[in-house]
Amino acid sequence: MKVREAFIEDAEGIATVHVNSWMTTYAGIVSDSYLATLSVENRTKSWVWTFENRTEHEKVFVAEDNDGRIVGFSCGGRNRNEEYLHDGELYAIYLLKEFQGIGIGKSLFNSVVETLKNNGCSSMMLWVLKDNPSLGFYSSQGGQQVGQKKITIGTDDLVEIAIGWESI
Template sequence: MQIREAGLKDAPGIAKVHVDNWISTYNDVFPAHVFETWTYENREERWKKSLPKAVSGGTMTYVAEEEGEIAAFALAGTTRDARLRMRYTGEFYGIYVHPDFQRQGLGRKLMESCAEHLASQGHKRAALWVIENNKEQPFFEKMGGEVVYEAPVEIGGNNYKNIAYGWEDVQRLLNHEKLN
């Protein structure tokens, strides 16, 4: 398994992971109509437009590749949410592992790569948003994240909670410390 910086050529693979991960993670949470726009083609076009920004200006996107196939990806950079920015200047924008590759350590490796990037940008603390009932919440807790904020979010006409996890010391992720 190789972890490397993403490039524009990775848009189709990232799109596939993104769609399959979201459907697997939220299929039992969101109403079916939410996934109508979650097609490989739609996400690939979005990634082709956004990927140049997702690898510049302090933001970085990494992919985990297995035999030429994108198995997972993660993004990190400066915190976007003003409510968190005072304390958490860095943000893990998302960690997405294809369902076929979950439970193999890719999420941890990608999170470590993102933490290294955040530290290189001077960020000592970081946060990550997840939508309530995300089945991967225990992973973020195992990685040392603590719930630090909750905010309402509307998706598909329904109200949910957006939960922010915070890491007080990004360096712990870099040192590969055993967490929890």
């Protein structure tokens, strides 16, 4: 297993993980009708846009299996949330279900943390759906709930929790 910085050529592999992770992680949380609208093709376009428009402080990482297949990703940069004083943000972290629980998520998480530190950040936050079964992962990494907000995904009204690290 290898974690490395991602490049625009990885957009389709990242998109595949993104869509498949949503299907498994959010089943029963987000409506099936919304999940059915997700496509690797559209998500790939979104990731290409992300790579073409990210700032110098934003990084994307991928985890590859022994065959070079992308099985997870993480990304982060400067905090985009003015209401929180954390200077860094983990924007996203997703890992295919069959690769969870063996340390890959922690490696992807730490890759973003190290990048934030290298860019002068001393604290970090992220947003996670309240009902996300991976919520405990963030607690195990030392994160604490610092806020919450209501969001809408498709036709579903959900609660998203802000998790923060005062020191990274």
